[in-house]
Every structure is written in structure tokens, then in C-alpha cells.
Amino acid sequence: MLIPVILSGGAGTRLWPVSREGHPKPFMKLPDGESLLFKTYRRARRVAEPGEILTVTNREYFFLSRDEFQLALPQEAETPTFLLEPFGRNTAPAIALAALQVAERHGAEAQMLVMPADHLIHDEALFARTVQQAAALAAQGHLVTFGIQPTAPETGYGYIEAGQPVNTTVPQGNHVVRFIEKPARERAEQLLAAGNYLWNSGMFCFAAQTMLDALQQHAPEVLHAARACLADARIDHTSHATLVEIQGESFREAPDISIDYAVMEKSGQVAVVPGAFGWNDIGSWDAVRSLSEPDTDGNRTTGDTVFVDSHDTYVHNSDDRLVATVGLDNLLIIDTPDALLVAAADQAQKVKEVVKALKARGHEAAQLHRTVARPWGTYTILGEGERYKIKRIEVKPGASLSLQMHHHRNEHWIVVKGMAKVVNGDEEIFVATNESTYIPATHRHRLENPGLLPLVMIEVQSGEYLGEDDIVRFQDNYGRA
Amino acid sequence: MLIPVILSGGAGTRLWPVSREGHPKPFMKLPDGESLLFKTYRRARRVAEPGEILTVTNREYFFLSRDEFQLALPQEAETPTFLLEPFGRNTAPAIALAALQVAERHGAEAQMLVMPADHLIHDEALFARTVQQAAALAAQGHLVTFGIQPTAPETGYGYIEAGQPVNTTVPQGNHVVRFIEKPARERAEQLLAAGNYLWNSGMFCFAAQTMLDALQQHAPEVLHAARACLADARIDHTSHATLVEIQGESFREAPDISIDYAVMEKSGQVAVVPGAFGWNDIGSWDAVRSLSEPDTDGNRTTGDTVFVDSHDTYVHNSDDRLVATVGLDNLLIIDTPDALLVAAADQAQKVKEVVKALKARGHEAAQLHRTVARPWGTYTILGEGERYKIKRIEVKPGASLSLQMHHHRNEHWIVVKGMAKVVNGDEEIFVATNESTYIPATHRHRLENPGLLPLVMIEVQSGEYLGEDDIVRFQDNYGRA
Incomplete structure (x- = not known):
């Protein structure tokens, strides 16, 4: 055996x-x-x-x-x-x-x-x-x-x-x-x-x-x-x-x-x-680069890229962002929604020093991505500004977020795919695709995907204070209450 | 004179x-x-x-x-x-x-x-x-x-x-x-x-x-x-x-x-x-670089940057994105929300060839930014995905968008700052900060800022088709109807 x-x-x-x-x-x-x-x-x-x-x-x-x-x-x-x-x-x-x-x-x-x-x-x-x-x-x-x-x-x-x-x-x-x-x-x-x-x-x-x-x-x-x-x-x-x-x-x-x-x-x-x-062992970006085929100038890209007078350069694109290079040689460009790395390929091992520097600063980009996995699915921060924060929330079929409450923020939920079951104060309602609901501050609420397909929702938070720590959890399926 | x-x-x-x-x-x-x-x-x-x-x-x-x-x-x-x-x-x-x-x-x-x-x-x-x-x-x-x-x-x-x-x-x-x-x-x-x-x-x-x-x-x-x-x-x-x-x-x-x-x-x-x-004459990024003070390694940045073993490198940051550089020398890194340029500083004049290549491809990034100015204010595309598109819309005091209608998309409007006056079908309502309204497809609608402060709104579009060309303008203050 x-x-x-x-x-x-x-x-x-x-x-x-x-x-x-x-x-x-x-x-x-x-x-x-x-x-x-x-x-x-x-x-x-x-x-x-x-x-x-x-x-x-x-x-x-x-x-x-x-x-x-x-x-x-x-x-x-x-x-x-x-x-x-x-x-x-x-x-x-x-x-x-x-x-x-x-x-x-x-x-x-x-x-x-x-x-x-x-x-x-x-x-x-x-x-x-x-x-x-x-x-x-x-x-x-x-x-x-x-x-x-x-x-x-x-x-x-x-x-x-x-x-x-x-x-x-x-x-x-x-x-x-x-x-x-x-x-x-x-x-x-x-x-x-x-x-x-x-x-x-x-x-x-x-x-x-x-x-x-x-x-x-x-x-x-x-x-x-x-x-x-x-x-x-x-x-x-x-x-x-x-x-x-x-x-x-x-x-x-x-x-x-x-x-x-x-x-x-x-x-x-x-x-x-x-x-x-x-x-x-995919030990560095140099090793990742070698996994894809180069063009005639030795350049490689995973997305939308314009190479001008550049050679042996690797571009790892994020989402739909465009990358253009001019006069580069043997560089690694690694783009993600919230952080960009540009490194000389022959110094790819030193990327760990960036992480060391970020940790020393207590910078979030050492730990977390813009998209964060949770037991119930994922959330992605799409944008934030004065008095608002916007998340895309995807809930797995049958999964449920905790029963919770916020003191300061109001939440507008818009279902763009699937079906949501929502506890909002004393009410329990279903919110279908294209529909929305509003959770005022201090209302107890819970989001659940009762369906068989993923639920995708846009959450627009508004209010004076939008920190992640403004949360009171009453009950949670994943032991986080 | x-x-x-x-x-x-x-x-x-x-x-x-x-x-x-x-x-x-x-x-x-x-x-x-x-x-x-x-x-x-x-x-x-x-x-x-x-x-x-x-x-x-x-x-x-x-x-x-x-x-x-x-x-x-x-x-x-x-x-x-x-x-x-x-x-x-x-x-x-x-x-x-x-x-x-x-x-x-x-x-x-x-x-x-x-x-x-x-x-x-x-x-x-x-x-x-x-x-x-x-x-x-x-x-x-x-x-x-x-x-x-x-x-x-x-x-x-x-x-x-x-x-x-x-x-x-x-x-x-x-x-x-x-x-x-x-x-x-x-x-x-x-x-x-x-x-x-x-x-x-x-x-x-x-x-x-x-x-x-x-x-x-x-x-x-x-x-x-x-x-x-x-x-x-x-x-x-x-x-x-x-x-x-x-x-x-x-x-x-x-x-x-x-x-x-x-x-x-x-x-x-x-x-x-x-x-x-x-x-x-600010003819190139090289000239822009010279406008700010270098650190002891000759590096310059406009935002959140980690330089590791890098020299004479200029980083023009976008929003709150982090940029890290490893082993670079005399490079220009120009980051914007939807497009990134990495160029050797001594070849800064060739950046125009990127634009030429983008135009030849009919690429939007040659013309437009993620934030687009309109006579009434600006809109910024914050995110788009299957069945949704999200915009931040800022309307100047006293300004008004056209009276319009969409065949396919539903719009959820959430006011995060200021006061909106909204025509929605046969109704005319005021939507205050933290409030929202819903414009179903086929409803004639108009957004106006009746106040003395800028109006900031998050628009979540949902539906099968979200192209900008799904718009019928009935009346416009700026001659676009």
C-alpha cells in the first residue's frame, strides 16, 4: 500500500x-x-x-x-x-x-x-x-x-x-x-x-x-x-x-x-x-517564465502586451490591464490588481526581499490579495473612495455568511447572478438576479446562497466609516462568531 | 495691449x-x-x-x-x-x-x-x-x-x-x-x-x-x-x-x-x-522624471514603492497600487488604472511607437482613460464582469445628464455623497446620500445634481448586454441628443 x-x-x-x-x-x-x-x-x-x-x-x-x-x-x-x-x-x-x-x-x-x-x-x-x-x-x-x-x-x-x-x-x-x-x-x-x-x-x-x-x-x-x-x-x-x-x-x-x-x-x-x-520546482519568476513559449524576440506574455524594441522580457498580466514595454532586456513584469513587480530576470531570487520590506512596513500586500478567499466563497474589492467601498461577492451554492451587524456602514446589495436569501432585521427575503436590497447600519443581516449555482452580488458600502473591523458576528457556520 | x-x-x-x-x-x-x-x-x-x-x-x-x-x-x-x-x-x-x-x-x-x-x-x-x-x-x-x-x-x-x-x-x-x-x-x-x-x-x-x-x-x-x-x-x-x-x-x-x-x-x-x-517642454517621461527629487540611489516615485537594488528609476504610481522594483537601472515605470508602461529611460522618445501600435490595433487605451470627462462631470469604470458593470459618476453642481433610456440594462444608483434629482419613468424624486434607486430597462431617466456640492454616485449596471451603445437620448443640455 x-x-x-x-x-x-x-x-x-x-x-x-x-x-x-x-x-x-x-x-x-x-x-x-x-x-x-x-x-x-x-x-x-x-x-x-x-x-x-x-x-x-x-x-x-x-x-x-x-x-x-x-x-x-x-x-x-x-x-x-x-x-x-x-x-x-x-x-x-x-x-x-x-x-x-x-x-x-x-x-x-x-x-x-x-x-x-x-x-x-x-x-x-x-x-x-x-x-x-x-x-x-x-x-x-x-x-x-x-x-x-x-x-x-x-x-x-x-x-x-x-x-x-x-x-x-x-x-x-x-x-x-x-x-x-x-x-x-x-x-x-x-x-x-x-x-x-x-x-x-x-x-x-x-x-x-x-x-x-x-x-x-x-x-x-x-x-x-x-x-x-x-x-x-x-x-x-x-x-x-x-x-x-x-x-x-x-x-x-x-x-x-x-x-x-x-x-x-x-x-x-x-x-x-x-x-x-x-x-x-517553480522557485522564481524566472522558472515561471520558462513555462511559456517565447516569440521571435524572446518575449513572453500572458495577456494584452505591446513590446517595442524589447527582448527576453516576460509579462504576467493582470485581468484586462494593458502592458507596454520600450527598450527592455531580460526583465520580468508581474502585474496584479493591487501590486506590480518589475525585476531584472537575473535577480529574480531577490524578490523575497520585497516581501521582507513589506512585512517590515506592515503592508497588507505581503499577505492579502484584492480577492480574498473565505470558506463560503470569495470577495474582491473593486474600488474604494471617500464614503464608499465596493465589493464583488461570490457565494458558493448552499453556503452562507455569518449573521452579522455593522455600527457605521450601510450596505446596498445588488444580485447580478443567481439567487440570494437575505436576513435583513426581522425580515427574511429572496433577492433574485437584477434585484437589490438595502441593509441600514445596525440591522442584523445574513447572506445565503440557497441555490445550486454560484451567487454573484455587488455590495456598495456607504457611510462615514468603512473599516473591516466594524463587524459584530452573532452566528457563523465556520466557527468565526 | x-x-x-x-x-x-x-x-x-x-x-x-x-x-x-x-x-x-x-x-x-x-x-x-x-x-x-x-x-x-x-x-x-x-x-x-x-x-x-x-x-x-x-x-x-x-x-x-x-x-x-x-x-x-x-x-x-x-x-x-x-x-x-x-x-x-x-x-x-x-x-x-x-x-x-x-x-x-x-x-x-x-x-x-x-x-x-x-x-x-x-x-x-x-x-x-x-x-x-x-x-x-x-x-x-x-x-x-x-x-x-x-x-x-x-x-x-x-x-x-x-x-x-x-x-x-x-x-x-x-x-x-x-x-x-x-x-x-x-x-x-x-x-x-x-x-x-x-x-x-x-x-x-x-x-x-x-x-x-x-x-x-x-x-x-x-x-x-x-x-x-x-x-x-x-x-x-x-x-x-x-x-x-x-x-x-x-x-x-x-x-x-x-x-x-x-x-x-x-x-x-x-x-x-x-x-x-x-x-x-515636458517632451517625454524622462523630462517628467526630472521634476521630482531623487533619493540617494537616484530613484524617484510619486507613491507607494519598494526599491530593491535599483538605481535612477522613476515610478509614476496610479491610485493606491503598490510598485516594487528589483535590480533595475534607469527605468521609467508609468502606472495607470488600465495601462502600464515600462521603458528604458534612454529610449523614452520611443513611447510614441506604443501609441502607434495601439492605434493600428484599434485599442481603446490609445484614446480613453478609465476615467472619462463629460460636460456634466466625469465617470470612472470601477469594474466589469459577466452581467455587471460598475461606474463611479460625479456630477458637477447644477449639471444634468441627458434624458435617456436603455433597452437591455437595469441600473442601480447609490448616492454616496451629495443629493441627486432623478427622473425615473413618470416619477421625479430626490435621492439623498446613502439612499438608492433602481432604473429598470426601458424606463426613461435623467440624473441631475440640483445642489451646490458635487454629487457622487455608484452605478451598478446589470443585465445581458451592457455596451455603451445601448442608449437612446431624448434631450441633452450639451447638444448630444
């Missing part, structure tokens, strides 16, 4: 302004319209049933993740399991938690396929076959890594030195001589030339018990903390998923350490399977 | 996307919040009364220009005169029309001060004193140009070779030896080194009769066409301005020629007054 374990964490700050804390890299849509998490889930489903898939992520991302999974395979009857962390730690605690869960639910011999949610794999059929090879080695008690044949002297990846073949019964598996941390340029060139060094992809395959034994031997404090976390965890079975909510108090005791450092670099049981399936 | 003649034409395509056909360079706000036309009008008022100021512009820009003048000096009792052209010609026909008008209204000896509306002058008091010197030379029958002492080997300007002093009674006036067209770089360096060459600013001072005589001698066909245009013109006296509307049929006969080419380069009466008042 092979259990996919999806690790969905990491802010992806080098992909700002599309990747932000509230909507990080795994949820980012690629040029083909699919998110990395969506692709990872579909890849997991090639080797396992939905009830066998385990996702470790921050609890803030549960609703977003569940939506991506439903989008990937909407007809699933079985429900996936989520290990929800209260805050980010590193990969060792996450894998320890997952190994304990897998051993308990599927037996100590069950194998785990650890897949970070932010990798792109081109040949998914070949990937599935490579996983079978890894699983065969895992069955022999190995901790198996997936090594990628380097195509360039990359300084952004760790390397694995491949040694002798593990055995002759399983082809294409080698002992690992050692792990090498991200090298300097010159060293990277040597590793590339040597031929027996592979990129460390961060994907692994092993039996749950093999990992638990290795943790016990090399990082017992991680295993101990993970056991305590699971003893404390709140388990919740919903119609869409099984949730294992790790509590902050116990999780804080888990060491902030990577699985490479805690186990892989210390164990003698590590093997590597070379992966030729086409791998990209 | 000195009559300022403001020439307000030219699309300013090198300043796209802020300058566009519907809102060109003279209306562009500088970092100090004032437009070039506003500044030009205020400069004109230093030397003349409002009733003596003549503005030559396209008739499309009348309402916008009038608003700028009222903004500059709201208390004016006298009204300025506008010569409204049906389409753009060159400076010779415009100056001929103005000279005929000035001679007729103020007498043949009246002097004209020709001022392009898109120049920036730093020391306005010194400019006024220089104008007095020019006027003294004009009184002696000279066609006086204003020459600017060059500070760099500019290839974007024409040059004037200054000869002997005109006479000793008027200081600082020289005969003009010749005009030199925009030179190549090497030639420009020679002219700068020689010391007796000045930039041709495009500003002039002369008696109306002197110009009429010179036109008769050197360009009689221009004068003839101008006379025919004025014979055909529709004269309109409104409470805000006197309008002389030139008709297309007669104006088409006017040769498309500059005053330099038609008269100045041919006449022996030309003198030059050196101007040390600080002059900038």
Missing part, C-alpha cells in the same frame, strides 16, 4: 506578488490555468485512492485546499485526510506526524510517497513508473529519494552524490554517498561535470516504519514531539474531509528542522532513484 | 499612458497636482485680463479646458475666448486665426503673446519681465521669439542663431541670423559650444498687424484660408466663454504648416529675446 503525503507549506515569497501569505505558491495558477496543488493532487490520485491521501498544511489553507481537490476530481466519494498545522514548522515534524498517522491507519509496512505541493512534473506517467521503482526499494527498507539529472549548474538546489547500484533485482536505484547543500557557482559546475550528482528534489518514498525507526535513531526529539501532538490533536470528520487539527501548545515543542538534516544526511539506508520525468 | 494666445493642441503621445487623445498632455497633472494648461492660464493672467485671453484648441477639449481655467481662477467675472478647431492642423493656421481675431477685437496694433499650453516655466515673475522686453521689441515691428540658453546638446529641439543686438534702447534683444532644425548629436554639441545658439521655445510675441503682414507676404494661402474660416465660423456667447467654432469644411483648406516654416524662417524682422526663466 502506497500513501501519498502532500506537503503544502511555504510562502513562496520569491513569487510575490502572485504568491502571498493568504494565497501562497501551491494555489498559484500556472499559464495552463491549473494550480500546483491541483496538479499534485491529481498526481497523487494516479497512485492512490482519495481516502488514502494525506495532506499536511496550515489550518488557514484547509478551505482553499479542499476547493482545489474538489476542482481536480469533483466526483470523489471518499474523502482525503488533512493534518492541519497551527503555524509553519519544517519538514521533519510534518513527516513524523504523517508517518505516525499512516502507521496507525494503514499499518507499519504501508509506504509513504512524500510530495511537496509546489513542484511541477511534466511526464506524469513516467513519474508514476518511477514511483513504482522507488516503492520496490522502499519495500527493502530503504529511505528513497528522487534525484533529478542536472541540466545546468544550479545554485538554488541541493545535490545528491549517487554511489553503487543498490542491487540488481531493482534497476535504477543507487546508494547515496552523501548530500551536498546548495553549492556556489563554481562547485555547481564541477558537480554537473562529474555526472554522478543529482538534484535533491525533496520527494521521498519509504515505509512508515522505516521512517519511524530512523527518526527514533537520528532525531528522537522530533518523533517524541510528533507523538505528543497527535495525542493532543482534535479529530473532525466532515462530509468533505477528515481533519486532524494539531494544537499550538504541543506543536511549539517540535524542533524546526528539515527531514534532510534530521534523518537523510545521517542514515545509511538512503537510496536515490533518478527521475527523468521533467521536474521544476 | 498684450493678448495671450494659448495654443493647446498636440496629443503628447510620448507621455502615454497618462497623456491620451481624450485627455492629452496639457491636461496632465504634474507632481505638484497642477496641469500644464492650468499653469499656462495662470501665467497668461499675469499679463492680461481673462476677457483678453484667447485659447486655440480642438473643440473636443472645450469643456476640459474651461474646467481647468475655472480651477485656476474660480472668481473670474470676465470670460475667455476659445477658437475651437474641428481637427488638428499645425501652428500657422492657428496663429493666423488668432491674429485676425485679435486685430478685429483689439485693433491691429494689439500685441499677441503666443504660449503653447504644454510648457513648464519655473520663474514666472522673470518670465513676465522677459515678456515686457519682448513687447517693447514687438512694438518696433519685430516678430519676437523666446530663445532658451541651452544646458545640454539636445537633439529634440530646434535652435536659433542669435546675431547683433537689435538696438540699445531695449536691452537683451538680438536679430535672428537663422533657424536650425533639430540637429544630430554632433551638431548639437557644436551649437552648444559656440555659445550664440539658443533653443527655439515655440513662444512668440508680435503685433497682430505685423504677423498679418508677414503672412500676407510669406504665406498668403494660410491667411486666405484663415479669413474664410472666420467668415464661416459659428460664434457662441455662453456664460463661461465666448466660442468661435471653426467649421470643418473651411478649415480643411488651411495648409498643414508650422509658423516657423511659413513665416519665421523667411522673415527678416525676426528678433530673439533670451529667456533665463527656466523652461521645460
